[in-house]
Amino acid sequence: MLTYALAVLAACANALSSVLQRKANKRVPQRENMSAKQIWTLLHQPVWFGGILAITAGFLLQASALGTGQLSVVEPVLVLELPFTLILASRIFHQRLGPREWWPAAAMTAGLAGLLYTLAPSAGGPPQLHWYGWLAGVGGNLALVAVLVLVARRGSVRPNRKKDSGQRQKSAGQKEEGQQVSSFGAALLAVAAGSTFGLTAALMKEVTRTFERGLGELFTDWPLYAMVATGVLGFYLTQSALNAGQLIAAQPGLSLSDPLISVLWGVLAFHETIRHGWFIIGEVFCAGVIVAGVIMLARSPLLADDDSAGDDQSADGSREEQVPSESGTT
Numbered sequence: 001m002l003t004y005a006l007a008v009l010a011a012c013a014n015a016l017s018s019v020l021q022r023k024a025n026k027r028v029p030q031r032e033n034m035s036a037k038q039i040w041t042l043l044h045q046p047v048w049f050g051g052i053l054a055i056t057a058g059f060l061l062q063a064s065a066l067g068t069g070q071l072s073v074v075e076p077v078l079v080l081e082l083p084f085t086l087i088l089a090s091r092i093f094h095q096r097l098g099p100r101e102w103w104p105a106a107a108m109t110a111g112l113a114g115l116l117y118t119l120a121p122s123a124g125g126p127p128q129l130h131w132y133g134w135l136a137g138v139g140g141n142l143a144l145v146a147v148l149v150l151v152a153r154r155g156s157v158r159p160n161r162k163k164d165s166g167q168r169q170k171s172a173g174q175k176e177e178g179q180q181v182s183s184f185g186a187a188l189l190a191v192a193a194g195s196t197f198g199l200t201a202a203l204m205k206e207v208t209r210t211f212e213r214g215l216g217e218l219f220t221d222w223p224l225y226a227m228v229a230t231g232v233l234g235f236y237l238t239q240s241a242l243n244a245g246q247l248i249a250a251q252p253g254l255s256l257s258d259p260l261i262s263v264l265w266g267v268l269a270f271h272e273t274i275r276h277g278w279f280i281i282g283e284v285f286c287a288g289v290i291v292a293g294v295i296m297l298a299r300s301p302l303l304a305d306d307d308s309a310g311d312d313q314s315a316d317g318s319r320e321e322q323v324p325s326e327s328g329t330t
Contacts, residue, residue, distance in 0.1 A: 003069030006061050007077035013058030015084035018242070018251060019092060020051035025243040034153070034240045042239065059231065066201065067208040071266030072121030072274060075201055075259035076112060079290055082255040082297050083108060095301075104296035111289030118282040119274045121266070137269060138226070141199045141261065145192045149237070152188035152244070183249035189241035190253030196234035197254075198261025202269060203227035252294050 024045040032038040042048045065074045083105035090097050206223040218224055241250040266272040275283070 003065050003073055004077060006065035006068070007074045008080060010058045010061035010065060010074075011078050011080040012084050013054050013061060014078065014081045015088055017051045017054035017058060018081070018085050018254070019088045020047050020054060021239065022242045022246075022250075023092070024048035024051060025239060028243050030243060033243050038239060038243060039236075055235065062201065063204050063208065066205045067211075070121050070123055070272045071201060071205055071262045071270060072119060072272045073116065075198070075262035075266070076115060076119075076290075078259055079108065079112060079255050079294065082251055082294055085251055086297060086300055101297060101300050104293040108290050108293035108297070111286045111293060115283060115286035115290065118279045118286060120279075122273050133269075137265070138199065141195065145195050145233075145237075148188050148192035148195070152185040152192070183246070186241050186244040186246070186249040187253050189237055189244055190250040191257045193234050193237035193241055194254045194257030195261050196230055196237055197258045198265065200227055200230040200234055201258070201262040202265035203230060205266075205270060255294055256291065 024042055024047045027045060028038055028041045032041060062074065062078075083101075086097065086101050086105070089095075090101075203223050203226050207218070207227050210221050210223055211218045238254070241254070244250075267274065
């Protein structure tokens with residue numbers, strides 16, 4: 001039970017971090033995306049430091065959970081970050097959660113409980129990967145991240161078409177296209193960030209194993225430093241995703257890719273065992289319920305924040321924060 005409690009608290013901390021970091025990134029011009037200037041601008045946003053504290057707390061809680069449980073147990077629980085994000089967003093923006101939020105959240109919770117029951121993950125033996133096995137696994141994971149970032153970056157410059165073509169388009173159409181490209185880039189960057197955090201979770205699990213062999217070995221072996229490096233990369237990609245588009249585009253990728261990559265690492269590298277046979281039908285069904293719940297929650301107006309109103313730009317190029325109506329969702 002301690003593992004589950006720590007994982008739920010980690011999901012809460014991550015949700016708070018997402019809301020606060022998005023609030024800060026709304027004030028950062030999109031032209032600064034994925035640049036050092038973006039981080040410099042964020043350093044002048046007090047609310048951003050609240051997000052940093054929250055993600056640090058989530059990191060420590062997740063590490064504690066992985067110290068007592070398996071990746072296949074801890075990481076699926078982190079999908080609860082999405083409904084927690086909605087609850088926090090409703091409080092911050094003074095909007096009320098309606099049936100379109102509560103029903104998918106309940107379905108996600110039930111699907112998660114069913115998935116953990118049908119999987120029934122149990123601890124495996126020590127990883128049998130040699131250094132070249134870890135190198136191949138980490139390299140493959142980072143290659144996936146690199147492809148996602150590359151596609152996101154190429155998509156971000158897609159609106160720069162020929163001049164004559166642009167002159168024939170109406171301003172409303174241009175705005176809609178720009179928002180679609182922005183959402184596409186935000187979604188891909190979010191998946192890249194989640195995939196990086198999935199790798200970080202696997203390395204975090206290895207760090208807990210290394211720590212059991214002594215504090216000296218912890219600081220002289222490679223997993224600790226690899227974990228820090230991938231954690232920093234995931235954090236940087238998260239900032240880029242939250243700056244590139246709204247929460248409605250970024251949060252689903254963050255919520256789903258992290259546990260998916262982590263469970264793959266748990267099964268393939270740490271030999272965690274899960275149920276097979278007829279249980280696979282139940283596992284697929286419960287996973288489908290979770291994915292459907294994520295998609296439905298991702299369409300909530302509470303995640304649309306300022307971009308749903310057109311992502312207006314201020315004179316200095318940053319996006320003006322728009323306070324949602326207090327009348328509740330429709």
